[in-house]
Amino acid sequence: MSRSPDPDPPTPPRPDAATPENPWRTLGSRPVYENPWIRVREDHVVRPDGAPGIYGVVEFKNRAVGVLPVEDDGSVWLVGQHRYPLDAYSWEIPEGGCPISESPEATAIRELKEETGLSCRSLELVATSHLSNSVSDEIAYIFRATGLTPGESEPEGTERLEVCRVPWDEAWRMLRRGEITDSMSVIAILHEATRRLGGRD
Numbered sequence: 527m528s529r530s531p532d533p534d535p536p537t538p539p540r541p542d543a544a545t546p547e548n549p550w551r552t553l554g555s556r557p558v559y560e561n562p563w564i565r566v567r568e569d570h571v572v573r574p575d576g577a578p579g580i581y582g583v584v585e586f587k588n589r590a591v592g593v594l595p596v597e598d599d600g601s602v603w604l605v606g607q608h609r610y611p612l613d614a615y616s617w618e619i620p621e622g623g624c625p626i627s628e629s630p631e632a633t634a635i636r637e638l639k640e641e642t643g644l645s646c647r648s649l650e651l652v653a654t655s656h657l658s659n660s661v662s663d664e665i666a667y668i669f670r671a672t673g674l675t676p677g678e679s680e681p682e683g684t685e686r687l688e689v690c691r692v693p694w695d696e697a698w699r700m701l702r703r704g705e706i707t708d709s710m711s712v713i714a715i716l717h718e719a720t721r722r723l724g725g726r727d
Contacts, residue, residue, distance in 0.1 A: 549574035588623030590666035591633040592710035606688040618708040630667035647673025652717045
């Protein structure tokens, strides 16, 4: 029996291709809610299909920063805490908010010290990510810290943290078992796994 050839696969986007035109049109905007951390606005828009609509956008006043602390033996440090919006316990890399007045690198060093007591000799930016780009403008900077030195942690009043040094194989199993779901932590661990597969320390 003859078989018709498979259709050609779609052409992948080229990095140097021009950015497509924005299909959304904004007619107006109104503020809905604001607190020290976020602003919520509602835009009146014309959708890509030409129909009128609304779009709610959450604007973050701080940038998100996370840092994966990696020991010389390959183990990593994770922190556990109860996350109020989820009403669930979460294992994560050390994370925090970065005000506009502070660099992401400075925030990473500060959050690492506050949450784990660790300081580091080397800090490397490994990824940036828009964490929920359908509803918010929040951007995350994810770092890898090495050359670690222990010290006293200084958690904030909103944090009751469990700090744990985890062998790499166990951290990878936690991710695969679905025990690590925080997006910055998932990104950091996947980057670390890719790095190790490529033979980099």
